[in-house]
Amino acid sequence: MVTIYDIAAKANVSAMTVSRVINNTGKISDRTRAKVRKVMEELNYVPNHNARSLVLQQTRSIFLLITDIANPFYTTLARGAEDAARKNGYRLLFGNSDENLAKEADYVQTILTTRVDGVLVAPAGDPSLPHLEALKKHNVPFVLLDREVPGIECDIVLGDSKDGARRLVEHLIGEGHQRIALVNGSSSISSARLRLQGYQEALKLGGIEYRDDYLFEAGFGPSHDPRGIECWFEGLAEQPTAIMAGNNVLAMAIIRLLRERGLKVPDDLSVVCFDDLGPFAEIDPFLTVAAQQAYQFGYLGIQLLIDRIITREMASPWNKIVLPADLLIRRSVKRLTPAAD
CATH class of the missing domain: 1.10.260.40 (lambda repressor-like DNA-binding domains)
Incomplete structure (x- = not known):
């Protein structure tokens, strides 16, 4: 040799x-x-790059930890992250927490015992704080994606959840809807809290009273309980004319529930949601959505992370990037006449 x-x-x-x-x-x-x-x-x-990594304490590897690989938002985000990593000479390793804190903790332990240069992480929620503190304690650079965690300062790429939700509800109000429900993620997730705020703000601006019974909290990922949504819907004293889903996974659960009951969207009930359906939307662009720039989440996140890896010894200010969502109006909202309410 x-x-x-x-x-x-x-x-x-x-x-x-x-x-x-x-x-x-x-x-x-x-x-x-x-x-x-x-x-x-x-x-x-x-x-011999392995020998070189021992000298430089670099592996040219980055770990991406997301919450739901089945969600088209995260699938597209991962593509953006991989493209940016390869462009900069890094390999991308991958983990999927399924919105589960125990599983997330296991991945963080794997990250700490496997030599990687940095981590992109979409945290399961506010209780992820100890996991992020462990990364910081061991000097592992990381960037948060999609969700903030109170108590931790770091670089982050977010979507404008509040504005996107407000615009969705404003669209419904503009089409004559007054009874608008929200099926959302857990209040322990920052993006879910912001989407609730946008929903409430739009109702207030539209002169519509907020109703506690029109809010149902479910899980954002595969851990959500479809039966819970079903029980909530069946227990409503007055059926809404429209439902906003906090993300695309919940939107699909709602549409399946309505179809099981012989209800059609939008003829019987209008549905809108946060996040698009990825490639499925191209087959039948049906659902009105606030579409996030999923690819840019991953691509920009990698760029921030590499900058932090290079300058980890420097006290540079933390970066916060907020990406706007695009309102895509399609065919899932029925226009109501004033007499309908």
Whole structure:
């Protein structure tokens, strides 16, 4: 196997000079650098990056920990993260917590015992704080995606959940709806809290009284209980004319529930939701949504993380990027006449 000493002997330079050329460090003349690289090519030398990582304490690996890979939002986010990582010479490792704190804790432990340069993480919710504190304690750079966690300061990429939710409800009100319900994620998730705030703000601006019975909290991911949504819906004294879903997973659960009861969207009940349906939306662009820039979440998150990896010893200010959602009006909302309410 060719070593740096073989290259040094043939190029008539020191082994240290060869090492500096390989690692792109130190002051070396362009002429010497070119000579060393030419010998490396002649000898078909392949640098041992594993050995290099031990010296530089870098693995060129980044871990992406998300909450629900089945959700098209996170699937597209992961694609953006992978593209940005590969463009910058990093490998992307992956974990899926399923919105489960115990599973998230296991992944964090894996991250701490597996040498990675940094982590992109969409936390399960506010109780994720100890997991993030563990990363910080062990000097693992990380960037949060989609959700904030009170008590932790770090770089973060968020969507404008409050504004997107407000615009969805304003659209419903503009179409004549007054009885608007919200099926949302847990209040322990920052994005769910902001979507509730946007919902409430739109009702207030539209002169509509907020009703406690028109709010149901479910899980955002695969852990949500469809039976819970069913019981809530059946127990309503007055059926709403429209439902806003806190995300696309909940929207699909609601539409399935309505179909099981022979109810049609939007003829019998209008439905809108936060987040688009990914490639499924291209087959039948049916659902009115506040579509987030999922690809940019991952792409920008990687860029922030790499910057933090490079400057981890510097006290640079934390970055917060808030991406607006696009209101896509389709066919899932029925226009009501004033007499309908």
